[in-house]
Amino acid sequence: MQCHLCEDFSVPTRQLLNRHIGRVHGNSHNFHMTCGFENSSGTRCETTFNSFHTYKRHLRKKHRGEVSECEQEEQRPTGSSANSAKDLYNDSPEEPCHSPESAPLDCPPQSLANNKSNLEREAALWILKLKEGKRLTQSAVDEILSDVTELCTNVVCQLGDDLRAILNVNSDDIPGLNALVNETSPYTSPFANIKTQYLQLSYYRKYLNFVDPIQITLGTSYIWTGEGQSRRLTEVDQKFTYVPILEVLKNMLNCPAVYEEIMRGHQRSDELLEDFCDSPKFKCHPLFGSHHNALQIFLYFDECELCNPLGSFRKKHKIGNIHPMYRSTLEAIQLLCLVEAPLLEVYGHDKILEPAIKDIKQLEKGCTFSTCEGLVKFYGTIATVSGDNPGSSAVAGFKESSAAYRLCRQCLTTKPEIQLKFHEKYFDLRTPLSHQHHCQLLKDNPTIRDHYSKTFGVNRESILNSLMYFDVADECVVPDVMHDVLEGYLPYTTKLMLNYFISTRLFSNDDINSLMSNFDYGFEAISIPSPLTSTILQSADKTRLGQTASQMWTLGRMLPVMIGHFIPQDDEHWVHYIQLLDIVDLIFAPTVNPETPGYLEVLIEENLEQFVTLYRESVLPKMHFLIHVPRLLASW
Incomplete structure (x- = not known):
C-alpha cells in the first residue's frame, strides 16, 4: 500500500500505512487526505480530513469491522492474523521491526536509530505547531516541554515496571527493554536534543529547510534609558527584517511537488482565462514568454499588528507558477520583509526593498538552484505588486492619499472627474514612457518638484523600475x-x-x-x-x-x-x-x-x-x- 501524501513510501499492510501517516504527516499544519478505503463491494470512501485524529476517528466509527477483515486478509500469508483492528488507530504509530529470525524487541540498531530520528522529527514539528499555531512565547514553550518530558518519563517508566510485573521477569531477561524504558531513552525524553531555542533553531535549519531572517541596519537613533540620575541617551540601531528570497526559492525548488508544478506549468488548452499564464500579456512578456518556467513573483504589501500600537508593515511574496487553487493558500505565501511603520516613514519603501531587489536582479540574469532533480538554472522577476491602495501607491512611488489631486495608479484622472465619468475610455492611462517623463521632471526641477508631483500624482521613481522586466506604469501594480x-x-x-x-x-x-x-x-x-x-x-x-x-x-x-x-x-x-x-x-x-x-x-x-x-x-x-x-x- 502506498502513501499518497508523500508518494515514495509503501508498506504491505494498512496498519503500517496508518502508522506511517500518523508518524510522518500527523503534525503537519496543512494535513489533508482522503480516506480512500475500499470495502468488500469495491466502493471507495471519499471522505476528506484536515486532521489525523479525525481520520482515525472516522476509521474507528465507519470501517472498524471492514478494516479488521482486511488486516487479517493482508497478514494471512505470514501466519499472523492475531492483530486486532484497534492497533490500526494507535496514537503513537511506531514503525515495527519485522525480522523472521528475531523477536520484535530484538530490533537491529539501524531500526532503533530510524525510530529515534522519526520521533525527534515528530517532536520538532509538534513544537513548531504548538508555538506558531497558538502564538506562544519561547518561555511558555520551554515550560510546556519540561512538563511534557516529565509526563513522558513517568508514563514510560511506569509502563516498563508494569511490563516486568506482567511477564514476571527481570529487565535483563528481555533484550533491549532497559534501553527503551530508562530515563535516557528517546521515549522518556523526546525533546532531549531540541529542548532549547538554540537547539530547536539548529534542528530547523538542518532538517526542515529553515531560512534565517536577516536583521539589516538602516541607521541609528537615540532613546532615553534608565531612571533618575542614571537616565541617559543611548544609541540604538534601527533595523528591519529581510528573509533572503533566493534561499526561500532554493528550498521551494527542492520540494518535488513544487518543482513538478513549475516545470509542468498550468496554461489552459482552451481560450478561457484562469490565470496570468493564460493572458496575452504573458505570451508577449519578454521573460515569461520566452522561458515557460521562469519564476513569477507576486509581491504583496500590507499592514500587520504585533501587539504594537505603532504598527508594522510586511511585504510578502508567492510564486505565480503554482496553480491558483494552491497558490492562494497560506502555505504558499512567504514573508519577504518586516519593518516598523515609523522606520518606513523615515527611510522609505525603496530602502526596505533594496536587498530584495538586489537578489531579484540576480534572478533576472539566471540563478542555478540545487533542486530535487539536480542543478537547474531558473530565471524570474516580479510579475505583479498588489496590496491596499495607500500601500500599493507608496511602493510604486505614486501619491498615497485618496485625497490627492491625481489619485489613480492606472490613469491621470482627478477627483472631480471620477464623479462624472465611469468608463476607462474617458481617461488618459499611464504608460511606461509617460511615467518616465514625469519622474524625470521631478529630478530635473527640484525647485518646483512639488508642483510636478501634484500635477502628475507621482512622488518618486520606484526602485521596482530598476528591474529589467518590471514597470510600475505597465499594468504591473494591480488593484486588490x-x-x-x-x-x-x-x-x-x-x-x-x-x-x-x-x-x-x-x-x-x-x-x-x-x-x-x-x-x-x-x-x-x-x-x-x-x-x-x-x-x-x-x-x-x-x-x-x-x-x-x-x-x-x-x-x-x-x-x-x-x-x-x-x-x-x-x-x-x-x-x-x-x-x-x-x-x-x-x-x-x-x-x-x-x-x-x-x-x-x-x-x-x-x-x-x-x-x-x-x-x-x-x-x-x-x-x-x-x-x-x-x-x-x-x-x-
Missing part, C-alpha cells in the same frame, strides 16, 4: 479587489440600500438581524456575518458595516435570499444591487471567457451611473478603480 470591492463598493452600497428599505418600512433593522441569526449558511458557515446594529448602519464611515472581507462576501450573496421576498422585484434600488452582485461574481470568478472583460466594463459603467442617480452620494476612489479591472482582468 478584496479592498476595492469587499471593503469598498459592496459594503458602501449595501449600507445605503438597507437604510433606504428600512426608511420605506419594508423591514426593520431587527428583522434583518433576526433573519441573519436564523439563516442556514450551509458551507458558508465559516464566514457568518456579524449583526448589523443601528449604530453601524447610521455611522458616518461609508464603507463600514462591521464585517471582514469574507463576511461581506457571504452577506452580499445571501442577502437576496434573506430579504428578497420583502422587496418588489422591479424596485430600482434592488435591481441596482442585484446588478452589483453580478459584477462581484464576475470579478471573483475563477475562470472567465475572453468576452467577459468587455461585458464587465459595460456593467460597471451602468452600475456606477445608476448609483449616482439613486443615492446622490459621492463616488469613492475605490469605486473608480473598478473601471480599470476589466482591462487588467484580461491581462492578469
